[in-house]
């Protein structure tokens with residue numbers, strides 16, 4: 653059993669999230685333990701976490717948990733992972749992380765073993781599905797797979813959704829169990845570079861945008877998210893019809909609070 657960060661180190665941190673207030677007022681500190689860690693494919697590691705702190709936990713699909721994966725001196729290094737599923741009876745929260753190469757989040761996730769402990773904060777994030785939308789369009793890369801699958805699965809049976817997810821290889825495809833009418837397209841990069849907009853941009857330019865007040869959800873690499881947003885607004889979607897969120901930035905580690913670093 654290993655602590656991601658021993659309590660003695662955590663106690664010394666200059667931590668902006670000691671008190672949860674403002675947009676984090678509904679989140680809670682979670683003292684999490686790994687129940688299971690499973691390699692789903694060469695790209696994905698699934699980790700199941702539990703905690704007594706998850707008693708009565710509630711969240712909206714699309715929200716995430718922020719894990720304290722390391723420290724940089726006295727600065728906490730946190731990484732955010734979308735909740736793929738939550739079992740209230742077992743108090744078990746599942747995340748699926750991309751094994752992209754290297755980084756403090758990847759290092760912790762790839763070596764996580766049952767019994768390992770980590771501090772988390774959740775739920776985080778504002779974006780969830782808009783149940784009243786006439787149709788739903790999800791676009792994202794592998795970092796957004798958990799979010800897209802979970803959000804689509806949470807839609808009611810009479811909802812209509814298109815999901816377009818870019819992954820490295822066909823082996824990375826995961827099952828979708830959604831009551832809604834869904835069309836799921838997997839784009840395979842096959843040796844291409846993560847964070848290249850080409851595949852998703854081509855789909856965004858071509859995908860059917862039915863009449864009515866639909867909603868698009870766009871997640872993934874920062875410059876790709878920007879490019880997709882521009883394509884969709886160019887095709888006539890209003891800004892308020894698009895929920896977009898940058899999950900990572902190519903060539904740059906995320907900031908200590910888990911979001912892509914802003915230009916300094």
Ligand SMILES: Cc1cc2nc3c(=O)[nH]c(=O)nc-3n(C[C@H](O)[C@H](O)[C@H](O)COP(=O)(O)OP(=O)(O)OC[C@H]3O[C@@H](n4cnc5c(N)ncnc54)[C@H](O)[C@@H]3O)c2cc1C
Nearest residue numbers: 733734749750752755756757758899900902903904905906
């Ligand atoms: C709200 C939110 C929800 C998220 N949900 C998930 C999720 O469910 N699953 C998930 O895997 N990720 C998710 N992410 C993205 C994840 O937090 C980032 O990928 C993060 O950078 C990983 O941290 P790290 O320490 O491994 O790498 P970092 O230290 O941040 O980065 C190190 C290097 O790796 C590169 N890198 C980082 N991520 C990727 C990637 N996905 N592909 C290729 N290169 C990369 C960076 O460009 C950098 O060069 C989410 C992010 C946010 C903000």
